[in-house]
Amino acid sequence: MRRAYFKNNWVAALMVAPQLLIVFTFFYFPTSQALYWAFTLEQPWGGGNTWVGFDNFTAILSDAYYWQSIWVSIVYAAGSTALAVIMALTLAIFADRQLAGYKLYRVGMIWPYAIAAPAVGLAFRFIFTPGAGMMMFVNQVFPDLWNPVDNGTQAMAMVIVAGAWKQVAYNFIFFLAGLQSIPRSLIEAGAMDGARVLRRMRDIQLPLLAPTFFFVLVINITDSFTDSFGIVDTMTAGGPSRATNLMVYKIFNDGFQGLDYSGAAAQSIILMILVIALTFVQFRYIERKVHYT
Amino acid sequence: MAHITIQNVRKSYAKTEVVHGVNLQVQSGEFVVILGPSGCGKSTLLRMIAGLESISAGEISIAGKVVNDLEPHERGCAMVFQNYALYPHMTVGDNIGYGLKVAGLPRAARVAKVAAVAASVGLTEFLDRRPGQLSGGQRQRVAMARAIVREPAVFLFDEPLSNLDAKLRVQMRHEIRRIHNQISATSVFVTHDQAEGMTLADRLVVMNKGVIEQVGTPEEIYHAPASVYVGGFIGSPAMNFMGGMVAPKQACVALENGSQIAIPAALAAAHAGRLVHIGLRPEALSLVPAGTGAFDATFDFVEELGPARLYHFRFEDVMIAVLSADKPPVQAGQPMGLKIAPEAVHLFAADTGKRLDAPALVQENVLA
Incomplete structure (x- = not known):
């Protein structure tokens, strides 16, 4: 690999300074603040604080609502990741087979990723609202079949669909790139060996897609833990009865609505540790099984 | 045993025609080498025989049966690719046996057959390895074994030796000829290397710019070239x-x-x-x-x-x-x-x- 060397270290420092400044301001500074707050009792209106050690953590971990929030977060992560991966893979396979109009559709597929989460949430809120449109018709035919406002399972399903929809675009790009990097001659060899389309997909394309699959999985799970706030906030606000009260949303809710800064800070530290641990486990135990040379 | 008849076969991509009406008769059990510079349409012709490329016009028949609309595996052909096209995630044994597995052969019969073919090309001790752990020559053998194991009526080679070094190339050339004599399939071998063409072929087909310039034994072609x-x-x-x-x-x-x-x-x-x-x-x-x-x-x-x-x-x-x-x-x-x-x-x-x-x-x- 080529490297650039600077004779003058000041020039190098100047080059990286803007990026470092951004990372510091928006990551290291808030993280260290949260870490500090997690071990203190912070006054909602500012002013002094008291060192309380692990009290915040014990309070959270003995709170049933917090465990419930972890559970719904896991459901959301599993649901939205599975849905996003399956949908993206299906679409990528179609695009890879170059069905009619695939070029147009390939570009169109990428757009949802550029839409901000709250906008996605708002759009799906309209689509899934029981009081208008498609779902109102469903309710007319089967009275009270669909009502995510008081049915927690339906609310969760709705949030999962919206979250997955946004993530599909991202996954699609990686799956398509992964599929297209499989040498054509392998598919042809499969055809000569008598394998038909679906068989080739199962025996050749999908196994060779495993590294991409793994990467997408890590990104999706992490993303569903950390980046789901906008969707929940616009669609359900954590409800009904905390059925969609994901960990990120609970942090926001406890911190900025409940003004329990210390508790929220402790929760965000736990969330961070959880995401780091998840990523570590995935790399440690799954990644080694998926590489071929 | 199958003879191949190619009649007036053309291939065009969009508006560009790359194979301009080729006629060729390959006898059953014959080793035919199609020789030409890159871009002369020789690989395209081979891929049309294999069924990997559609035939724009004309007719190809194998063993008297028109194959234009048949799937590759229905044509009874096996093919050795230039880059070997081995499945990187399967062991050598699985690579060789994949065609049999798809065909639904029971495991025991499959393993026995794979072992026999692997032995015939000297791969026995490599059956559990992945292609990535093999040398170029060994990969080439796996590709050959994968083709042989299906007992094809027609054996197609798409420049299979061009990725090997000079010494190995000569060695594999002998091996290919030996295998051809052993399994008595009809072989069509595409190459741009005239030494391969001259030494392997029963009959040589020289192609240029999408047409056949000359068909003949290597001797005829050397001593009486049909054109400049x-x-x-x-x-x-x-x-x-x-x-x-x-x-x-x-x-x-x-x-x-x-x-x-x-x-x-x-x-x-x-x-x-x-x-x-x-x-x-x-x-x-x-x-x-x-x-x-x-x-x-x-x-x-x-x-x-x-x-x-x-x-x-x-x-x-x-x-x-x-x-x-x-x-x-x-x-x-x-x-x-x-x-x-x-x-x-x-x-x-x-x-x-x-x-x-x-x-x-x-x-x-x-x-x-």
Whole structure:
């Protein structure tokens, strides 16, 4: 690999300074603040604080609502990741087979990723609202079949669909790139060996897609833990009865609505540790099984 | 056992036609090599036989059955790809046995068959490895084994040796010929390497720009190239060409500078006054003292090849190569006589580039 060397270290420092400044301001500074707050009792209106050690953590971990929030977060992560991966893979396979109009559709597929989460949430809120449109018709035919406002399972399903929809675009790009990097001659060899389309997909394309699959999985799970706030906030606000009260949303809710800064800070530290641990486990135990040379 | 009949086959991509009406008959059990430069349509033709490429026009039949609309695996062909196309996530054994697995052969029978084929190509101790852990030659063997295990009626090779080093290439060439003789499938082998073509083929098909230039045994093609193109393409070092006019009285071709190169009298009489290209094989020319040969040329430099030397001469504005075992007879820049037997001169029409003698020999292999 080529490297650039600077004779003058000041020039190098100047080059990286803007990026470092951004990372510091928006990551290291808030993280260290949260870490500090997690071990203190912070006054909602500012002013002094008291060192309380692990009290915040014990309070959270003995709170049933917090465990419930972890559970719904896991459901959301599993649901939205599975849905996003399956949908993206299906679409990528179609695009890879170059069905009619695939070029147009390939570009169109990428757009949802550029839409901000709250906008996605708002759009799906309209689509899934029981009081208008498609779902109102469903309710007319089967009275009270669909009502995510008081049915927690339906609310969760709705949030999962919206979250997955946004993530599909991202996954699609990686799956398509992964599929297209499989040498054509392998598919042809499969055809000569008598394998038909679906068989080739199962025996050749999908196994060779495993590294991409793994990467997408890590990104999706992490993303569903950390980046789901906008969707929940616009669609359900954590409800009904905390059925969609994901960990990120609970942090926001406890911190900025409940003004329990210390508790929220402790929760965000736990969330961070959880995401780091998840990523570590995935790399440690799954990644080694998926590489071929 | 299957013969292949290719009738008037064309291939076009969008508006560009790359194969312009090819006719070819491959006998059952025959080893046919399609030889041509890159982009001549030889691989496309092979892939049309395999079913990996649709046939734009014309008809291909295998064992008397038209296969135009059949899936690749329904054609009874097996193919060895240039880059081997081994499944990287499967072991060598699984690679070889994949076709059998797809065909639904029970595991025990499959394992036995794979083991037998692997033994025949010397892969027994590698069955549990992945392709990534094998050398180029071993991968090549896996690709061969994968094709053999299906007991194909037709064996297709798409430049299978071009990724190997020179020594291994010769070795695999022998192996391929041995396997062909053993399994008695009909083999079609595509290459741009004339040494592979000459040594492997029962019959050689020379292609250029989407058409077949000549079909014949390697011997026929070497000794009676049907066109300037084939003459120049086959033979290493390449044939020398010069322009001239047939002079029947002296039974020779008169070159522009007045030199005369003798040709058989009957041939001269048949083409009196015609503008021609003459082709002189470097190995058919011999060195004689200046003024005593067919023409004099200026010695330029010599290349040592080991068993012989390749002399380069200047003659008018062309370079003439002569293959000879003699020691360099003169200094660079001095003239030297070059001699050639009249029968060894290849005569091609200047306008069409086609060979002027022995049309029967050239034509009989091309199917109308």
